[in-house]
Amino acid sequence: MNAQLISLFAAETFEVPANIAFSIIAIFMVIAAIRVVTTDNVVHAALWLMVVLGGVGLNFLLLQAEFLAMTQFLIYLGAIIVLFLFGVMLTRAPLGRSDDLDNKQRPIGIVVGLLVLGLVSYSVIKTFGSDKLDFSAYDGSQAVAGNNRTEALSDAIFSQYLIPFEVISVLLLAALIGAIVIARRD
Amino acid sequence: MTPMLAVDWAYWQETLVKVGLGLVAVLLLTGAVVYLYLFKFVSFMQSRLGPMEAGPYGSMQLLAEVGKWLQKEDVFTENSDRIVFGLAPAIVMSSTFLMFVVIPAGPNAVISDLGTGIYYVLAMTSIATVGILSAGWASANKYSLIGGLRAAGQLIAYELPLVLAVVGVVIQVGSLNLQDIVHAQSDGAIFGWSGIGNPFIFTQFVGFMIFLIAVQAELTQSPFDMPIAESELVGGYQVEYTGIRFLVFFIAEFATAVGFAAVASTLFLGGWALPADWASESTMHWLGPIVISAKAVLLVGVVFWVRFSLPRFREDQLQQLAWKFLIPVALLNIVVTGTLKVAF
Numbered sequence: 001m002n003a004q005l006i007s008l009f010a011a012e013t014f015e016v017p018a019n020i021a022f023s024i025i026a027i028f029m030v031i032a033a034i035r036v037v038t039t040d041n042v043v044h045a046a047l048w049l050m051v052v053l054g055g056v057g058l059n060f061l062l063l064q065a066e067f068l069a070m071t072q073f074l075i076y077l078g079a080i081i082v083l084f085l086f087g088v089m090l091t092r093a094p095l096g097r098s099d100d101l102d103n104k105q106r107p108i109g110i111v112v113g114l115l116v117l118g119l120v121s122y123s124v125i126k127t128f129g130s131d132k133l134d135f136s137a138y139d140g141s142q143a144v145a146g147n148n149r150t151e152a153l154s155d156a157i158f159s160q161y162l163i164p165f166e167v168i169s170v171l172l173l174a175a176l177i178g179a180i181v182i183a184r185r186d
Numbered sequence: 187m188t189p190m191l192a193v194d195w196a197y198w199q200e201t202l203v204k205v206g207l208g209l210v211a212v213l214l215l216t217g218a219v220v221y222l223y224l225f226k227f228v229s230f231m232q233s234r235l236g237p238m239e240a241g242p243y244g245s246m247q248l249l250a251e252v253g254k255w256l257q258k259e260d261v262f263t264e265n266s267d268r269i270v271f272g273l274a275p276a277i278v279m280s281s282t283f284l285m286f287v288v289i290p291a292g293p294n295a296v297i298s299d300l301g302t303g304i305y306y307v308l309a310m311t312s313i314a315t316v317g318i319l320s321a322g323w324a325s326a327n328k329y330s331l332i333g334g335l336r337a338a339g340q341l342i343a344y345e346l347p348l349v350l351a352v353v354g355v356v357i358q359v360g361s362l363n364l365q366d367i368v369h370a371q372s373d374g375a376i377f378g379w380s381g382i383g384n385p386f387i388f389t390q391f392v393g394f395m396i397f398l399i400a401v402q403a404e405l406t407q408s409p410f411d412m413p414i415a416e417s418e419l420v421g422g423y424q425v426e427y428t429g430i431r432f433l434v435f436f437i438a439e440f441a442t443a444v445g446f447a448a449v450a451s452t453l454f455l456g457g458w459a460l461p462a463d464w465a466s467e468s469t470m471h472w473l474g475p476i477v478i479s480a481k482a483v484l485l486v487g488v489v490f491w492v493r494f495s496l497p498r499f500r501e502d503q504l505q506q507l508a509w510k511f512l513i514p515v516a517l518l519n520i521v522v523t524g525t526l527k528v529a530f
Binding site: 041043044047050066067070071073074077078079081082083085086089090095148149150 | 265266267270273300301302305306308309310312313315316319320322323324326331334335338339341342345362
């Protein structure tokens with residue numbers, strides 16, 4: 001057993017440890033995602049959502065997408081969840097149970113959920129099929145590996161995907177200005 | 187760390203030793219900062235002696251305080267949300283300790299030399315806001331909730347200048363990795379003169395000032411202490427906390443001060459390194475931690491100097507400073523740095 005463990009950690013590839021870690025993270029994410037919709041307190045739902053989004057970040061780390069993982073932590077945990085909590089607490093922040101969180105739209109919710117699941121699964125399977133990720137250990141230091149991937153990402157964004165990137169920037173700016181216009185009716 | 191000791195350790199042993207040493211270093215520095223500035227520096231500024239009884243010149247005062255907090259009763263308010271109430275200090279504390287993972291203290295003395303170094307630090311520190319908000323909410327106290335909301339508003343507003351101030355340095359180095367940033371400064375030269383390397387405080391002075399102001403606000407130290415304004419809110423999000431939970435908040439606050447100071451000295455003052463021709467690399471293995479600690483403690487001193495000198499901002503002044511002054515200046519700094527980087 002011990003020899004097996006050692007060979008596991010000294011291996012050239014870390015496909016097995018990555019799969020084990022993914023399974024653990026995925027179980028936590030599924031439980032947290034179920035709790036987001038079943039909990040009877042809005043703030044608790046936001047905090048459970050934090051577990052789900054943090055799990056996504058950890059999965060990015062497992063895929064060796066370091067920059068993407070940090071962006072996930074910075075934007076989703078540090079900004080989006082904070083804005084959720086801020087909004088909930090600024091309007092009303094009930095402690096304990098609230099009874100008005102449930103409604104009679106469950107069947108529609110289930111249908112929409114299944115449709116989204118089907119659509120995402122289909123597009124992912126269609127796009128990647130039986131592609132395999134290269135889990136082999138990077139030859140060199142961790143820092144060099146991380147920097148290389150960050151550089152590759154920035155090169156792709158600012159050359160091949162420059163126009164989509166700029167379009168998204170303008171779209172976000174339009175949304176921002178629209179929000180200000182709606183909020184200030186004076 | 188391993189080459190210095192000349193022992194061939196397994197990865198998990200090495201990590202365990204690094205984490206242990208890092209924890210000791212952070213707690214020691216935090217204790218030193220609290221004694222030096224919170225107990226003594228402020229006392230001298232106010233013409234009093236400060237603690238004198240516990241140990242020589244009151245140097246053991248902090249141990250007495252910690253002992254006092256540890257033996258206090260664990261108090262909840264009747265309506266508080268116990269789980270979130272207990273979880274909040276833990277979130278703040280882990281966000282604080284996680285930022286130290288990438289701060290280098292020597293050629294090899296870093297827990298994990300991540301490629302996204304400085305970006306990782308910014309991501310981890312931003313998570314503390316969630317802890318502060320949940321602490322304010324879970325206390326079931328109006329003052330706490332208002333304090334938590336003020337804290338969140340302030341931390342979001344000042345996170346932007348903090349991130350933007352760093353971008354100038356990243357553009358100059360061309361890397362997010364903190365070791366690369368340190369080496370770029372120690373091996374650099376100012377117009378061909380490499381006598382003191384090229385600490386970015388000269389080329390990025392605007393960024394340095396914005397970073398320090400934003401750090402002051404992120405630490406909720408006066409003049410940015412609206413969230414814990416004791417004359418209006420008793421203690422903001424910390425009102426209901428006592429005993430060991432308050433101690434956790436207290437340690438996290440000052441450890442974050444040390445952490446941000448260490449990051450600022452790494453980004454702008456050359457980090458653990460001395461200019462390339464001053465000392466050999468083998469010397470830096472033991473000299474590096476001392477150099478970065480000294481720089482960090484000095485910068486924390488600046489934070490406390492400002493804290494005890496300036497009165498509190500009003501909420502609108504605080505938001506105006508961030509959105510109407512710091513962010514435009516930081517953006518301008520990025521444009522100028524980028525243009526100069528392309529031009530030269």
